[in-house]
Amino acid sequence: MKNLLIIFLFIVSISACSQKDNIKYEQALSYIEEYYSNCDKQLLEKALEILDSTSINNNQIVNTKISLYFLLKKYKEGIAFMNALPVDRFYRPYQKEMYIKSMLALNEGDPLKRHFYYEQAILSINSYLSNNPKDDQALADLFYTKLRFESRDKVLQYLDEYLKTNKNKEFLELLRQSISKDISTIDCSSFVPSDLQSED
Amino acid sequence: MDWVTYKDNNIIWNDQATSAKSTPNGYTYIGNDNALQSHVGMAYNFPETSTEIIGFVAFDEKVGMQAIRVRETSNVQIGVNAQNIKGNISKSNESGKTFTGVSVTVTNKTKFTQVDGDLSSSRRVDVKYGDKTYSRAMQEPPSSPNGDIKEYGTNTTRASIVIPASDINSNKNFSSIKASGSWWVTKPEGRTPVVYHGIAPWPKTFTHSWTFKK
Numbered sequence: 449m450k451n452l453l454i455i456f457l458f459i460v461s462i463s464a465c466s467q468k469d470n471i472k473y474e475q476a477l478s479y480i481e482e483y484y485s486n487c488d489k490q491l492l493e494k495a496l497e498i499l500d501s502t503s504i505n506n507n508q509i510v511n512t513k514i515s516l517y518f519l520l521k522k523y524k525e526g527i528a529f530m531n532a533l534p535v536d537r538f539y540r541p542y543q544k545e546m547y548i549k550s551m552l553a554l555n556e557g558d559p560l561k562r563h564f565y566y567e568q569a570i571l572s573i574n575s576y577l578s579n580n581p582k583d584d585q586a587l588a589d590l591f592y593t594k595l596r597f598e599s600r601d602k603v604l605q606y607l608d609e610y611l612k613t614n615k616n617k618e619f620l621e622l623l624r625q626s627i628s629k630d631i632s633t634i635d636c637s638s639f640v641p642s643d644l645q646s647e648d
Numbered sequence: 649m650d651w652v653t654y655k656d657n658n659i660i661w662n663d664q665a666t667s668a669k670s671t672p673n674g675y676t677y678i679g680n681d682n683a684l685q686s687h688v689g690m691a692y693n694f695p696e697t698s699t700e701i702i703g704f705v706a707f708d709e710k711v712g713m714q715a716i717r718v719r720e721t722s723n724v725q726i727g728v729n730a731q732n733i734k735g736n737i738s739k740s741n742e743s744g745k746t747f748t749g750v751s752v753t754v755t756n757k758t759k760f761t762q763v764d765g766d767l768s769s770s771r772r773v774d775v776k777y778g779d780k781t782y783s784r785a786m787q788e789p790p791s792s793p794n795g796d797i798k799e800y801g802t803n804t805t806r807a808s809i810v811i812p813a814s815d816i817n818s819n820k821n822f823s824s825i826k827a828s829g830s831w832w833v834t835k836p837e838g839r840t841p842v843v844y845h846g847i848a849p850w851p852k853t854f855t856h857s858w859t860f861k862k
Contacts, residue, residue, distance in 0.1 A: 470837065477838030484830075484841055484851055508837070511706035511713070515849040533711060543712040543846075550847040588702055588715040592845035619702075622717065626702040631848045639830060639841075639851040 469502040473509060480512070483519075487636035492520050507537070514547060523555035540586060542572040546593060553597065566597045584619045591623055592631075600630045651678040651687075651747065659684065659813065661730070661745035672740070681728040688816050690750050694724040694825075697856040703842035705833050707764045713846035718767070719759040722827045722856040727751050729810050749812040754827045756786060758803045763833050766803070767842070771829030773807040778820035782809045786829070821860060828855040 479495040482488070496516045499509055510533065517526030530548050538544050549569035556562040573590045580586060587610075594603045604627060611620050629638075652662045652675040659678070664670055671677040678687045685691040698721040704713040729749045737744035752775050760767045771786040786805040807827075830851040831842040841851035 474837045477840065481839050507708050507711050508706070510711050511708075512840075514711070514846065515706075515843075518847060518849050537711045539710045539712045539714060547712070547847060585715050588704075589845070592704075593847060596845070596847050622700060623702055625700065626852075628701075631844060634844070634848070634850050639853050 466504065469504050472498050472502050473512075476512065480516070485640060487640050489520065492516055496520065496522075510537070517551070518554075521554070523551040526551045527555075540576060540583075540589075542576045542586070543589070545569065545572040546589060550593060550596060562597070566593075569593050581614070582616060584616060587614075587616060587619065588623060591627065595627055595631050599632075600627055603627060650680055651684045652676060653678060653687075657817075659687075659747045661741045661743075661747070663740055663742055681730075684728050684747070685726065685750070688750065689818055689821065690726055690816075692726055692822075692860075694858050697722045697827075697858070699854040699856065701852055701854070703831065703852040704845050705763055705842055706840065706846075709764075713843070713849075716763055716767075716842065717761045718831050718842060718852075720769070720831075720854050720856075721757045721759075723755050724825055724827075724858060725753045725755075727753065747813050749810045750816060751808050751810045752782075752825060753806065753808040754786065754825070755804065755806045756827060756829075758805075758831065760801055760831070762801070765833045765835035767831055768803055768834050768839075769805065769829050769831045771805055771807075771827060773809060774824075774826045774828075775809050775811070776823040776825075777811050778815065780815065782811060784809050786827070823860055825858045826855060827857075828853065830854075 476495040476498040479491040479498070483491040483495075496513065499513050499516070502509060513529060514526065517523065517529065527548055530544060530551075533544065535541055535544050546569045549565045549572070553562045553565035553569070556565060570590065570593060573586060573593060577583065577586050577590065591603055591607055594606060604624065607620060607624055607627070611617060611624075614620060649661070649663045650665045651659055652665045652671055653659055654675055660675075662671065662675065664672065665675070665677055668677040678684050682691065698719060700717065700719040702715050703718055705716055706713050727750070728747065729751045730745055731748050733744045733746045735744070736746045752773075754773045756769070756771055758767065758769055768788075769786075773784050773786060775782045784807040786807040789804060789806050830853045832839045833842065843849045843851055
């Protein structure tokens with residue numbers, strides 16, 4: 449009887465913690481949503497603080513934290529966070545490396561080192577694609593990773609070369625029209641209505 | 649029964665006017681709503697505009713964002729706005745029908761591949777007419793009283809902007825109509841945007857514009 453009571457109390461306490469964490473997650477998402485409407489980075493700091501205080505580490509929270517590390521340019525923290533995640537939690541085996549190498553490149557001031565990390569990210573996607581050439585998701589990862597570090601014109605040149613030999617023509621054409629601008633030119637004015645902008 | 653103008657260029661409804669001949673002295677015959685639109689220089693047909701993109705969203709199943717397809721289509725319609733106003737009831741206008749302005753209605757349709765939750769969008773419409781800009785957020789149209797059957801993967805939003813009759817005159821023109829916005833995945837916990845990519849988590853946006861030659 450005593451054991452049953454302990455198990456019951458344990459289940460009740462776990463359920464209470466999980467409910468608290470869900471409320472925290474909702475609060476963090478609302479801060480992030482507000483950030484996308486006014487570009488106030490303090491809201492992102494608050495969201496990250498809240499998520500850091502949760503006791504669970506499910507995929508929802510992991511995905512949200514990765515976005516926060518990119519938006520806040522907290523690459524070192526992001527790398528440490530992702531290093532602790534097993535590869536099989538990602539959809540594809542190269543994705544952990546793609547995220548980590550991208551953060552390493554973005555954190556690097558030396559252009560040569562930056563290029564080195566970026567090439568490593570591309571290499572791991574290409575290696576996956578050589579065995580899975582029809583994987584649309586991986587193709588999208590490849591060209592958007594390129595776009596993070598190269599000009600739109602150059603990426604479109606790569607894409608046009610790919611179009612000559614690849615059979616996923618419809619998807620690649622759609623990807624071509626989706627690559628509408630240089631990622632380096634994206635700032636708050638790209639997504640916050642002009643009358644609502646505050647600061648970058 | 650059609651629209652007529654009086655000496656002072658006021659547009660009024662006249663129950664007897666059905667042609668220039670049957671229009672009372674001192675008034676100029678305009679005609680039906682379409683004719684009124686032409687009269688105020690607002691008769692336009694707008695081509696449908698669309699955008700199809702690949703964007704990225706997170707699914708809860710695993711870590712890392714996944715590519716989805718989104719297609720956004722915008723249509724514009726311009727129409728005459730009229731109301732029955734008691735104070736304007738007269739012998740020649742028994743219902744008190746009054747020209748209150750011109751409405752610019754923009755309807756957007758979003759089609760998307762499967763996401764975790766529902767994909768809606770945050771959009772607004774800006775209409776520049778004369779020296780004024782009229783803006784409004786787009787919203788889901790109200791559902792019918794009997795309930796609606798909604799196809800998964802499609803959402804519709806609409807905004808109607810009314811340019812009041814007092815702002816309309818033949819010296820003014822439209823300069824642009826613009827529908828713009830971004831896409832959001834809605835779950836019970838909150839909303840997250842469709843972004844460029846997991847390593848570039850800024851919202852993908854669209855702008856559909858119609859411009860007018862001066």
